[in-house]
Amino acid sequence: MTANPLAPEWLSRPDDANDLPRAVWPTNSARSGTGELELAGVPASGLVRSFGTPLYVVDERDARGRARAFREAFERETARIGSGVTVYYAAKAFLSAAVAEWMAAEGLSLDVCSAGEFAVARAAGVAPARMGYHGNNKSVAEIDEAVEAGVGAIVVDSPIEVERIAAAAERHGRVQAVRLRVNSGVHAHTHDFLATAHEDQKFGIGLSEAPGVVASIRSHPSLRFLGLHCHIGSQIFGSDGFSESAARLLALHADLLAGGDIPELNLGGGFGIAYTTADDPTPVDELARRIADIVSSECERLGIPVPRLAFEPGRVIIGPSAVTLYTVGTIKPVTVSIAEAVVDARTPDEQPAPNERPAPGHPEPATAVRTYVSVDGGMSDNARPALYGADYTVRLANRVSAAEPALVRVAGKHCESGDIVVYADYLPGDVQPGDTLAVAATGAYCWSLSSNYNYLGRPAVVAVSNGEARLIMRGESIDDLLARDPGIASATRRATTAEPTVAAPTPAPAAQRAS
Known part of the structure; x- marks a missing residue:
């Protein structure tokens, strides 16, 4: 029997529609x-x-195993080039107390981007010092809370945040470590990437603006500049985009070394996974080796020490x-x-x-x-x-x-x-x-x-x-949804005192109650 002509070109008619392709389904x-x-x-x-x-x-075993495998692959490859690595699990992909505990137990730090994510991670027992705090519009209250709690690093996303973070650090008597998010001009998605001179997006700043912002960071005794941060896209297959971005960032990194020590370089996340059998993501071991090689060769060419690397995988672990x-x-x-x-x-x-x-x-x-x-x-x-x-x-x-x-x-x-x-x-x-x-x-x-x-x-x-x-x-029942509406609560109170008596709502189906 031939394939349905409505099927997309990438989708093959299977011999067995019950098969579970290993690349797509959980390990267990x-x-x-x-x-x-x-x-x-x-x-x-x-x-x-x-x-x-x-x-x-x-x-659970699959998620923890992928977290451990990612960390070990990049630890092995960065050690080979005389460096080290910090791996942050990107909480935005999926966060619960249990997942935060798994990631911490497997040696990962946590990347959060809101007061809510920060609160969940802390409630799960993750030390603030093991967290990085992202966001293009972190509120003054969020910054203050993070600094007071002793967050490991805050990502500066725009020049205005430098003064806000510095003020919070001074207020709490801390020296706050910060990274600066820059746009390398590399856009990556699946196996393709595009390198441009400028980017029009809400995150980060252009490479040409970075020296001025770094100088501003270094002018504050309450701030410590850790290094540059960049995120080039999502669901990325291959290492070419990471390699091009790393080369551009390291050139800027080398120039900024004239003003002081820069201990690390954060290359972000975006590593892709297989959603279908047509997807062919690069294995993590190979990615780690290729990225380490390009960082090592660029640093050698520039005559600078290899910085500690940092990454922020999310989808590739939990997806x-x-x-x-x-x-x-x-x-x-x-x-x-x-x-x-x-x-x-x-x-x-x-x-x-x-x-x-x-x-x-x-x-x-x-x-x-x-x-x-x-x-x-x-x-x-x-x-x-x-x-x-x-x-x-x-x-x-x-x-x-x-x-x-x-x-x-x-x-x-x-x-x-x-x-x-x-x-x-x-x-x-x-x-x-x-x-x-x-x-x-x-x-x-x-x-x-x-x-x-x-x-x-x-x-x-x-x-x-x-x-x-x-x-x-826990899943949400219909009662949970009704409880959020004060108008329903008021109507219910009025109904219980009125004549005739209003019948009680029909109970939710068993499946909804169970969730």
Whole structure:
């Protein structure tokens, strides 16, 4: 049977739609003897019974193993070039007390960018000295709190922050370490990068402005300049972008050494992962070796000591470690006219996306069928497809099937045409209401971007390890949502004193109560 002509060019029709590609799924995921998906030894059906759906499930051993592997790879390679490394877990990808504890236990520091993230990390027992504080608009109160607590470093994002941080440090009798975020002019995404002279963005300052800001930092006895910081993009494959950015930063670093010691260079994060089998991210060991080599060679060329390096991985650690479980509600086959092209909800100008067009040379039938499989979540628990056109991989979780693979589009339940969870993948053709679906690689920027759109409660997060599951983030029930609205509370009070008596609200479904 040929592939559906509506399938994007990168998506191959699988021989087995039940397969779990190793590059995409958590390390400890497998099919049980009955065909059910097990995550770290915990059956999907048991997770659904206990916590309902949608449900984020994080493989603890996988997340910790990836954190440890990243740190060890860069420690090994920086030691080889006579330097060292500090690895900060980027909390914005996903943060809970449990995740903060895992990262600290694996020897990572923490990168935070708000009072909320700072509070969670501290409540989890992470020492402020092991944190870096980011943000393009840190409030005076946030800066003051961080300095008073003894935060390890604050990233200066604009010249105005120099005076604010210096004043807070003087007020609390501290010498505060700071980094300066600069824009190297390197923009990277997946395997491509573009080098320019200038950047138009809200973060950081241009390379040409940096010497003046560094001089301002050095003029304050209450500040200590640690070095430059740069972040070139997200979901980056390969090392070319990092290499070009490092070369530009080291040239500036060398010039700034004339004014005093600069102990480190922070090259940021953005390391990519596999969301589908078409993605081919560079292994961490290889990335570490390549980046260390370019830093070493540039420092030798410039005649300067190799600084200590720092990195801020988030997605590459937590992203592949989690899946989201959903329950199928409705299934709708939609006949699409190939001749008129396919309008893709991801494109704001309502033009067909290139990856949705039939492959070159493929015969174009007059029509084809796309099967919409709707689930009980959507853009409120994974905004990335709607925001970025992100692709994901989906599989049946409660069973396997010998049915022929069918192209599906997994849709959410929100009142938006762009509410898509998986734009294109193959599931067994007998997928049916009540089935459990698992979407892979949802650990990063899913829970952290979640919302209550259409008044859906944000899902729970469960950690699994060695056959056991534990709740690490409580889900929101309808009662939680109602409790935030003071108008509802007032109406309820009025109703209880009025005649006739108003019936109590209908209890939430069991799945919502469980979460």
